[in-house]
Amino acid sequence: MTSLDPPVPGPVTGSRYVVIGAGLAGAATAWHLARDGHEVTLVERTRPAATDGSSHGSARIFRYGYTDRLYAELVVRSRAGFDELEALVGRQLITPTGSVDFGEERDPRALAAVLAGLGVEHELLPRAQAQHRFPQLAPDTDVLWHPGAGVIDAEGTVQAMVDLAVGAGAQLATDWPVAEVRRVGSGYRLLSEDGRTIDAERVVVAAGGWLPTLLPRLPLPAGFRSGLPPLEVSQENAYHFPYRDTPEQSWPTSIHGSAAIQTYTLPGGRDAQFRGQKVAEFNAGLKLSTAAHQTGVIDPANRARVIAYVEQYLPGLVPEPYAQTTCLFTNTPTEDFVIDGVDGITIVSACSGHGAKFAPVTGELAAAVATGDGARVPDRFRLGAAKAPVRA
Structure with missing residues (x-):
C-alpha cells in the first residue's frame, strides 16, 4: 500500500481516546496521543484528507508573516514539528519557495x-x-x-501523521460518519449513521466544516456550549x-x-x-x-x-x-482557533483559512487538552478569553 492509498477500515468497538476527523488537525492529534503511548482510535467520515474537506491536495502556504506575535511564535514551533515529521517519514512535506x-x-x-x-x-x-x-x-x-516560507503538501502531511499514529498503535476507522455522541456512564458512545458504535473514555472533535452539524449532537454542558464562538x-x-x-x-x-x-x-x-x-x-x-x-x-x-x-x-x-x-x-469571528474541552470532550477548530501551517502544534495542544494539560494552550484558544481579530 502506498502512502496515498485509501486505508483499509477494520472493526473497532472501543478505545480510551477517540478522535473524530482525519484532516490535518485530527490526524495531528491522533499522532501526538499515540506517540505518547495512549490508546487512540481515529474515525473519519470517508477517508483521511477527504476531497470534500479542508485538508486535501498538495498546496497550502507555510509562512511566518503575522503581525500577531502569538501566531508567528507558533509558526516557529510548527516548523520544528514539520522537520520532525519529514525526518520520521523520510520525505519532504514543505517545498521551500519563500x-x-x-x-x-x-x-x-x-x-x-x-x-x-x-x-x-x-x-x-x-x-x-x-x-x-x-x-x-x-x-x-x-x-x-x-x-523560510514554502508550500505544504496537505494530503501528504495528513497521511504521514496517520501512518505514524497507526505505527504507534492507533486504530483507524474510515467510512465512519459520526451521527451522535452520547454520555454513557463515565465515558461516551459514538454512533455512526448506520448504527455502529465505538465507546470512549474521552473524545476529541476535529470535524472541520462538519463541526456545526455535529455540535448539537454532542453532550456538552450549556455553559461550555454558550462560550463557543459562532462558526x-x-x-x-x-x-x-x-x-x-x-x-x-x-x-x-x-x-x-x-x-x-x-x-x-x-x-x-x-x-x-x-x-x-x-x-x-x-x-x-x-x-x-x-x-x-x-x-x-x-x-x-x-x-x-x-x-x-x-x-x-x-x-x-x-x-x-x-x-x-x-x-x-x-x-470564527476573530479568525482565532478553538482548542478547549470539558468533561472529557475536546473541541478543535484550527480554522479560518490559515490553520494548515500549524498542524503539528495544533495536534500537540489538542492532545494536551484531551489528557488534562490544557494549561499549555494559549488563552486566546480557550473559551471565555477576550478576543481581538487576528492580524494574519
Whole structure:
C-alpha cells in the first residue's frame, strides 16, 4: 500500500481516546496521543484528507508573516514539528519557495518587526527593488520577503501523521460518519449513521466544516456550549493560472492586502500538474451553515475579480485559469482557533483559512487538552478569553 492509498477500515468497538476527523488537525492529534503511548482510535467520515474537506491536495502556504506575535511564535514551533515529521517519514512535506507580503493592509514593516523579534530571516524591500527581484509580480507597496516560507503538501502531511499514529498503535476507522455522541456512564458512545458504535473514555472533535452539524449532537454542558464562538463555513474559490514563461526559479508564495481585495498565491503543486500558480481571494466565498451544503460551483463574479487581479498584479501569469476548484474554510469571528474541552470532550477548530501551517502544534495542544494539560494552550484558544481579530 502506498502512502496515498485509501486505508483499509477494520472493526473497532472501543478505545480510551477517540478522535473524530482525519484532516490535518485530527490526524495531528491522533499522532501526538499515540506517540505518547495512549490508546487512540481515529474515525473519519470517508477517508483521511477527504476531497470534500479542508485538508486535501498538495498546496497550502507555510509562512511566518503575522503581525500577531502569538501566531508567528507558533509558526516557529510548527516548523520544528514539520522537520520532525519529514525526518520520521523520510520525505519532504514543505517545498521551500519563500514568500512575499505587500499591500497597505499587510503592513510589511510591521510584519518585519515581528520577524526580527523572533530571529526569522527576512528582508524589507523597497517596491522598485522588489519588482526587479520578482519581475513576475507588480507590488503596490514595499515588500516583505522571507525565504523560510514554502508550500505544504496537505494530503501528504495528513497521511504521514496517520501512518505514524497507526505505527504507534492507533486504530483507524474510515467510512465512519459520526451521527451522535452520547454520555454513557463515565465515558461516551459514538454512533455512526448506520448504527455502529465505538465507546470512549474521552473524545476529541476535529470535524472541520462538519463541526456545526455535529455540535448539537454532542453532550456538552450549556455553559461550555454558550462560550463557543459562532462558526461560519464558507465555500471558497481558487484558480490555477499558467506561467507566462517557464520559471527560471521557483515562484514565491504571496499575500497581498489592499482596501479593494485580499489575495493569496502559491505554486499549485501536483493539484494542477505543476503548470502554474494557485490564486484566490481570501474569505470571499459562499457562506454555508455546514460543509454538507457545499455545491462545488464556482462563483462567476469571484472568477472575474481574480482574473482582473492577475492582470494587474501578476504579469508573470497568463490571466486565464486552466483549472479551478472550491474548498472549505471554517471561520470564527476573530479568525482565532478553538482548542478547549470539558468533561472529557475536546473541541478543535484550527480554522479560518490559515490553520494548515500549524498542524503539528495544533495536534500537540489538542492532545494536551484531551489528557488534562490544557494549561499549555494559549488563552486566546480557550473559551471565555477576550478576543481581538487576528492580524494574519
